[in-house]
Amino acid sequence: MTLNYEEMSWSDVRDQFRKWREETGRHSEEVVQLWVAVLEDKVHKTGNERHLILEQVIIAALDTARFDIATKCTKQLSLEFPGSLRVMKFKAMRYEALEQYDEADEVLDAIIAKDETNAAPRKRKIAILKARGRRVEAIKELNDYLKKFMSDQEAWHELCSMYLAEGEYGKASFCMEEVLLHNPHSHLIHQRLAEIRYTMGGVENVEAARTYYSQALKLNPHNLRALYGLYLSCNFLANSKAVSSKRKESQKLAQWALEQVSSHTAKQSSIKNNEKLILSLEAALGNLEIKSN
Amino acid sequence: MGSTFLNKLLLIAGFASLAHAAFSAAHHRTYLRLTEQEWNSLPLDLILQTVISLVVVVYNIIEVVGHFKEIRATVDMQQKTWDTLGNFPSFYSFNHRGRALNPGYTPPEKVQ
Numbered sequence: 001m002t003l004n005y006e007e008m009s010w011s012d013v014r015d016q017f018r019k020w021r022e023e024t025g026r027h028s029e030e031v032v033q034l035w036v037a038v039l040e041d042k043v044h045k046t047g048n049e050r051h052l053i054l055e056q057v058i059i060a061a062l063d064t065a066r067f068d069i070a071t072k073c074t075k076q077l078s079l080e081f082p083g084s085l086r087v088m089k090f091k092a093m094r095y096e097a098l099e100q101y102d103e104a105d106e107v108l109d110a111i112i113a114k115d116e117t118n119a120a121p122r123k124r125k126i127a128i129l130k131a132r133g134r135r136v137e138a139i140k141e142l143n144d145y146l147k148k149f150m151s152d153q154e155a156w157h158e159l160c161s162m163y164l165a166e167g168e169y170g171k172a173s174f175c176m177e178e179v180l181l182h183n184p185h186s187h188l189i190h191q192r193l194a195e196i197r198y199t200m201g202g203v204e205n206v207e208a209a210r211t212y213y214s215q216a217l218k219l220n221p222h223n224l225r226a227l228y229g230l231y232l233s234c235n236f237l238a239n240s241k242a243v244s245s246k247r248k249e250s251q252k253l254a255q256w257a258l259e260q261v262s263s264h265t266a267k268q269s270s271i272k273n274n275e276k277l278i279l280s281l282e283a284a285l286g287n288l289e290i291k292s293n
Numbered sequence: 294m295g296s297t298f299l300n301k302l303l304l305i306a307g308f309a310s311l312a313h314a315a316f317s318a319a320h321h322r323t324y325l326r327l328t329e330q331e332w333n334s335l336p337l338d339l340i341l342q343t344v345i346s347l348v349v350v351v352y353n354i355i356e357v358v359g360h361f362k363e364i365r366a367t368v369d370m371q372q373k374t375w376d377t378l379g380n381f382p383s384f385y386s387f388n389h390r391g392r393a394l395n396p397g398y399t400p401p402e403k404v405q
Binding site: 023024025026028029059062063064065066067093096097099120123124126127128130131154157158161183185186187188189192219220222 | 366367370371373374375376377378379380381382383384385386387388391392393394395398
């Protein structure tokens with residue numbers, strides 16, 4: 001996204017920051033640039049939102065290694081809230097960004113000793129293990145964490161991606177199912193779970209993948225990735241050794257998915273009359289296919 | 294922005310009209326008591342003024358206060374992408390190429 005810093009007033013920047021905070025977009029570089037260009041001098045006008053903005057800027061500044069900005073903002077916060085554990089966490093994060101992981105761990109341990117119910121520093125400790133490349137230890141720690149904080153869907157999600165990185169698809173799909181329980185209306189989670197199941201392979205898993213893809217499409221009919229996934233899994237099932245009635249059904253579903261995909265792309269494409277182009281592309285790709293005879 | 298300004302104006306006018314209607318109704322009753330007439334109901338113009346200004350106030354308050362949230366649970370979710378859904382602020386790690394964005398960044402010397 002390109003933003004014209006000159007034409008943005010401080011309230012525009014505040015709204016933009018709020019949007020990024022709510023949808024948890026990372027956008028660290030933009031946040032730092034907007035902060036320096038516009039919001040830094042006007043932050044006192046934002047009222048109680050100021051603290052949230054400062055936290056956001058600290059994280060963005062650490063992300064882009066702008067320690068000067070991070071230190072300045074942390075100082076402002078610690079002047080206002082002396083001895084706050086939440087502010088102490090940023091000190092640990094600063095150590096983390098400087099790759100002084102042992103010091104960061106010490107600070108985090110001190111926070112946990114003071115407040116055992118505080119989830120954030122425990123998560124940071126796991127992030128440190130991950131940053132050090134000790135993924136197996138991180139997985140173990142995260143499992144321990146989830147035994148204490150079972151309703152933390154972010155942690156389940158993270159554990160899922162760590163298992164995926166390790167290639168443990170069965171455990172990853174279990175974690176994704178936990179996340180799904182928290183957001184049963186999210187088409188993306190259904191789609192993700194279907195992808196994991198499809199990757200695992202085998203008729204049974206692909207059948208589950210097909211079901212999840214179908215549910216994702218029911219929740220959001222415009223999800224092209226899920227349509228393509230549905231097409232792939234149906235194709236797999238149509239060519240498998242299942243009962244012929246099931247194979248026929250899959251074939252029909254694959255055909256339907258293909259039609260949906262082509263109608264969506266034709267509708268949303270910015271190129272006019274792209275049918276000709278698609279046809280020629282199809283012909284070209286068809287010529288590339290290796291024929292068995 | 295222009296329409297919300299108009300809505301605010303209409304909202305103020307609506308409130309003023311509503312207050313005026315209430316005042317007129319009170320006034321009408323005092324008038325009836327003074328002239329010792331039987332009180333049946335409010336005159337039609339007052340009722341109309343009350344109802345119309347109430348509708349104006351209700352409509353404009355809705356316009357001014359903000360947008361409605363979608364009642365269907367899936368519509369909010371449809372706008373989301375994996376980029377934002379798969380991003381967890383509490384698990385950020387900072388040892389990545391982002392540090393090269395620091396103006397004072399010096400690349401590490403090559404290990405021979």
